Amino acid sequence: MELTINLQTGSKTPLYEQIYDYIRQEIQSGRLKSGERLPSTRALSRHLEVSRSTVELAYEQLLSEGYVEAQPYRGFFVAEIEGLYQISRSSEREEKKKQSEAPKYRYDFSPSGVDLKSFPYNTWRKLSRECLTDDRTELFRLGDPQGEYGLRSAIANYLYQARGVNCRPEQLIVGAGNDYILMLLTTIIGSSHKIAVENPTYRQAFRLFERLSYKLCTVDMDRKGMSVDGLRASGADIAFVMPSHQYPLGTVMPMKRRMELLKWAEEREGRYIIEDDYDSEFRYKGKPIPALQGYDSKGNVIYTGTFSKSIAPAIRMSYIVLPEKILRIYREKCSFLSSTVSRVDQLILQRFIGEGYYERHLNKTRALYRSRHDTLLRCLRESGGQFEISGENAGVHLLLHFPPGRTEEDLIESAGKKGVRVYGLSGYYVGEKKEDGAGPVILLGYANMSETKIADAVHLLMEAWQ
């Protein structure tokens, strides 16, 4: 057999790889048949006028991938390749082009926006590179089901200092996003519970609870948060609350209500509070109120938080702090479940927190969001619009309460005609919103709007709402 390979000496592809590619294709296409002997490395190197080691490299590669077999004293033979993987790139299964939706709105006050321009991309990339240096193959071995201890330790430390959360790293489980964290919780405690949610509420969690077949009920909000009398009357054994900044109302639950809530949980064995501290990082005025969990001496609070809001949505890392009673069930019955976050990502985040980048990033983002918050508040107040403002001083959105007479649809539609997208509160209610004689409420999220854009958009809103 003679192999005539048209080698490209000027090519980026090394010569040995060109030889390897050629022979592999010949084998795959069936032109070189199973059992045929390849030329000796010496003969082929002479024939192609390349060094013998180049040919040897090519043969070794073919050997390691099973295309050829070595027979002692006889040379290299084309292998039986029937079972070999040959994955050709299909043409008909081409990547679907996403239809780029025409940008209907010039300004979008989305309440769930995140400013990705402030994402510390370069730091993240640097850490990512450093984590994948030589000899870190152990990072691809299955890790601790709860998440690596070092990361949990860094998170526990952060939560203690920034949020007053009392927990040992042993109580923490890191998971791939909020939805997963709630699924995991369900796997631990089962779904034979009745969960009370605030109304209006964070619909994502509500829908998930629904799918997980919990019994669900809603409890109305007053100005201080979930009504504890309403909670008591509901017959629920779990309360799902967002005390630091309720979504969507923006209510910060005062200390007294927090204590009442904790008391409710203590009144009967088996009652729990799920505290979703989803955007507690952003508070612009006054001292942040520590998490409910920090005041819970009886172990009735299940605390959850996420890095989706404070770092970036797609890093997919959230966490849950289990009180001792539930931790015990987890250990007995669920610790066989593998972690859902890659160890590389865990290590990057651990270093991001431990080396001070997270602190810097939080302060930077908060300063940014605060000036957007201040600008929006100022523009709205100076606009002379007919509304009251609530939900300010924390989070990344605020609410405009209009006097009765106008409808939410009308406000949204007229804003839309000016190219400004705003959001109505009614979509956050479970069931029909109670007819309370109050006027419509509009949500304005500012995380993803520059100050100039905010000023322009408020101007347009006032024109629309005249």
Add this chain to the structure above:
Amino acid sequence: MELTINLQTGSKTPLYEQIYDYIRQEIQSGRLKSGERLPSTRALSRHLEVSRSTVELAYEQLLSEGYVEAQPYRGFFVAEIEGLYQISRSSEREEKKKQSEAPKYRYDFSPSGVDLKSFPYNTWRKLSRECLTDDRTELFRLGDPQGEYGLRSAIANYLYQARGVNCRPEQLIVGAGNDYILMLLTTIIGSSHKIAVENPTYRQAFRLFERLSYKLCTVDMDRKGMSVDGLRASGADIAFVMPSHQYPLGTVMPMKRRMELLKWAEEREGRYIIEDDYDSEFRYKGKPIPALQGYDSKGNVIYTGTFSKSIAPAIRMSYIVLPEKILRIYREKCSFLSSTVSRVDQLILQRFIGEGYYERHLNKTRALYRSRHDTLLRCLRESGGQFEISGENAGVHLLLHFPPGRTEEDLIESAGKKGVRVYGLSGYYVGEKKEDGAGPVILLGYANMSETKIADAVHLLMEAWQ
């Protein structure tokens, strides 16, 4: 105010950062008080004998992180920092040192081993770097709930070519590991089903089904796989099977049994088969049998697979192929659930598959595992031991069937005394193993054992089992 900063000109830390660090610490410690005016950039640069732009850089950083505030025409003032994040590294919460377990065994025939030495670390690192080049911030925006289309397309293409799986990328959902994939499936179809598992079976899945509150039953295996008569009698509506290489028995389900299984599903509306194709990548003899899913024309097979075995356990990427009926429920009720895999990881895997690295890696690993398989088989056959071998020609473990008379404990213990860890089949049974008069069965996994080690270990086993 005069700031005397001891600048280290030879230091790695840039001068501006030294100034920034110093002032920040002065503010944090309270030595610089809220409202105090900082020296002008001109004055400080003269005082410190550095360029003015150096001081400006330091001030900008302090400004962006909220430590100082700028007042037009007046200069820089120390901000109210009460709410600022100041996360000190705690000393008492130090990282727990893992107690390194003394290696009790010199040889470990773990059936769940993976050879990480063949993990394509450099390729993975290269792709990881390339994915995080400039301007890829969009990768940190929340992606498609099912996983990025490009990745799903690559997986669908691979599954079609390598496993005969018929699916459109639209039917695929990528998730963070097998456990998550089964949790997600439960969230879609609910847990009011009765699942039949093979006995013995993959305990991890069984325990998870148990925790997810499914009704469960076991159906005995014969030499061809799950008994379809037994399945019919069980009253189950879902069958969980591993046709390409049953774990732990290593049975490859023949075509006839596959057809009977599909027929069972078709007999009644709402019956499903979950096909776990966990290690189908490794088959050493004969043509691989296509997946059950590929023969299912009625849409009754739910197909799951993973990259944990074929690439590395810690990359946390598995997938599920939903038949149309279940896909419809997913779309209506569960598509609000966010993806559990980071987009960076998805992109790395997409390129790993799409650029031919996966094909190479599979062929390489298979060649490696095949020679370990062959060596183990040869050593065992030449050893003259009193056992029959089964489960060969696929997967990464095989089974030794001993004549009655000896106990499993005795075989494991005597091997252990020689420093060889082996595994008993009885641990894989749900409930008590039926007394069938057969002798004990030992599992030998070879994925993580070099050929020399295999030869040595078999030698020791024969001494132990004399």
